[in-house]
Amino acid sequence: MKRVSFLIVLLLLLTSCSAGKSKSDTDKKQYVIGFSQISAESSWRERNTESVLDAGKKADYKILYKNANQSQAEQIKDVRSFIASRVDLIILTPIVETGWKHVLEEAVAADIPVVINDRLISEEDSHLYQTFVGPNVPIQGIQTADFLKKKFKNVPAPINIVEIQGSKDASPAISRHAGLLEGIKDDTRFQMIASVHGDFMLSKGREAIKNVAKSHDLRQVDVIYCHNDDMTDGVVSYLEETDIKPGKDIIICSVDGQQSAINLLKAGKINCVIECDPNMGEMLFEVVTAVLEGKDVPKENFTTGRIFSEFSELNKIEERGY
Ligand code: GYE
Numbered sequence: 001m002k003r004v005s006f007l008i009v010l011l012l013l014l015t016s017c018s019a020g021k022s023k024s025d026t027d028k029k030q031y032v033i034g035f036s037q038i039s040a041e042s043s044w045r046e047r048n049t050e051s052v053l054d055a056g057k058k059a060d061y062k063i064l065y066k067n068a069n070q071s072q073a074e075q076i077k078d079v080r081s082f083i084a085s086r087v088d089l090i091i092l093t094p095i096v097e098t099g100w101k102h103v104l105e106e107a108v109a110a111d112i113p114v115v116i117n118d119r120l121i122s123e124e125d126s127h128l129y130q131t132f133v134g135p136n137v138p139i140q141g142i143q144t145a146d147f148l149k150k151k152f153k154n155v156p157a158p159i160n161i162v163e164i165q166g167s168k169d170a171s172p173a174i175s176r177h178a179g180l181l182e183g184i185k186d187d188t189r190f191q192m193i194a195s196v197h198g199d200f201m202l203s204k205g206r207e208a209i210k211n212v213a214k215s216h217d218l219r220q221v222d223v224i225y226c227h228n229d230d231m232t233d234g235v236v237s238y239l240e241e242t243d244i245k246p247g248k249d250i251i252i253c254s255v256d257g258q259q260s261a262i263n264l265l266k267a268g269k270i271n272c273v274i275e276c277d278p279n280m281g282e283m284l285f286e287v288v289t290a291v292l293e294g295k296d297v298p299k300e301n302f303t304t305g306r307i308f309s310e311f312s313e314l315n316k317i318e319e320r321g322y
Contacts, residue, residue: 031292032062034082035091035117039070041167041200042230044256047322048118048278052091055281059289070167072096076103083110089288092129093117096169104128113291117284120171125143130291133284136302137172140181140274143307144225144253147272149187150311151251152222157189164208164235166227167202172276173197176227193221198231205231206238216307218244225253229261229273236269247271257308259320266314275305277320280320 009251033056040046049067052165056063064087068074073097082090083106090107092114094100100121107114108128118134163180167174177195184190194216198208205226212218218239226232232254239246247250247269254261257275264270290297308317 025170030060030062031088032064032085033089033288034064034079034085034087035066035092036075036078036082037065037067038075038092038095038119039067042071042202042228042256043258043260043322044228044276044278045200045228046260048093048280051279051281052117052284053281055285059285061285061288070095070097072099076100079103080106083107084110085114086110089292090114091117091284091288092272094121094171095167097122097171097174098125098169101125101128115284115288115291118280120175131287131297131299131301133280133301134303135172135276135305137175137276138179138182140255140276140305141145141176141181142183143274143305144176144255144272145180145183145190147253147307147309147311148190148223148251151271152189155189159190160193160220161190161223161225162212162216162221163192163195164198164205164224164226164231165195166198166231168197168273170200173200173227180225190223198226198234200228200230202230202234204232204234209238210233213238213242215225218242218250221250223251223253228253229254229258232264232270233260236264251307257305257320258322262308262314262317262320265308265310268310272307274307277303277305279303 035052037049053063066078068078075095081091090112114129116129116132120132165177196208196212198205224235226235233296236246244250251269253272255274255276256272257273261273265273283301286300287297
């Protein structure tokens with residue numbers, strides 16, 4: 001009998017050790033995070049989604065992921081569904097800057113903190129979210145202007161710019177436009193002769209430049225400024241069907257820094273790419289953790305970006321991964 005109870009005690013001891021986790025580990029709450037993403041409009045966006053989902057998993061959060069297929073109405077529904085499920089925190093990548101007031105007020109009323117990923121919402125609603133993690137977009141327009149001033153040093157006026165903007169009312173489209181204008185405002189040689197939207201998509205970028213060509217003689221255009229690399233791919237593919245040489249007859253500037261753009265830069269078909277890093281998942285979840293732990297976090301957490309151009313050492317650029 002004594003021997004049997006000794007064996008039982010030993011068995012109990014062994015099973016409690018083999019679980020490998022202390023009681024406090026197993027009791028630790030797994031937070032549930034709702035992540036409302038815009039869509040998969042660009043390679044950049046696909047990498048951004050992967051980065052967020054991977055980092056969330058690594059940090060041991062349960063992520064409820066929803067893709068709104070480019071619709072703000074859909075995104076608002078997605079956020080409401082997270083509120084109804086009583087998630088612990090919501091990550092929102094807002095497709096456009098405005099129109100979030102009501103749904104964010106509902107999140108505040110439900111005591112669910114919101115962290116904004118990648119794109120900003122308008123200033124007046126900034127009290128409705130905790131913090132922002134993403135690129136400092138206005139700087140990207142200014143960096144493009146700096147490149148243009150260097151490239152066109154000593155070239156007489158006029159220097160005609162055509163701009164292919166991202167999606168209408170999206171914060172990176174608004175700020176990349178404003179950033180460029182800010183950067184060239186002290187140099188009157190530059191003038192923007194057309195500015196159209198290409199929705200951050202390759203096919204729409206191609207369509208946009210094709211439409212510009214109907215109302216403008218592209219031989220009079222000195223610069224095309226595209227708000228992202230996918231649209232640049234579309235623009236270059238269109239120009240290559242004409243007798244205009246992209247990167248030579250027209251200087252092309254882009255934003256994002258995905259592999260396709262670096263390849264075009266190396267081939268001399270575009271001239272400048274401002275890096276916008278989509279790999280913000282890790283930074284995002286550091287911030288999410290701080291918010292959930294009730295710590296103070298800065299209102300804006302910016303990723304950094306480099307400038308790749310025909311003036312850079314292009315063979316030093318590492319594989320981009322997006
Ligand atoms: O540049 C573009 C994407 O919001 C900064 O959205 C992001 C932009 C990015 O579709 O490629």
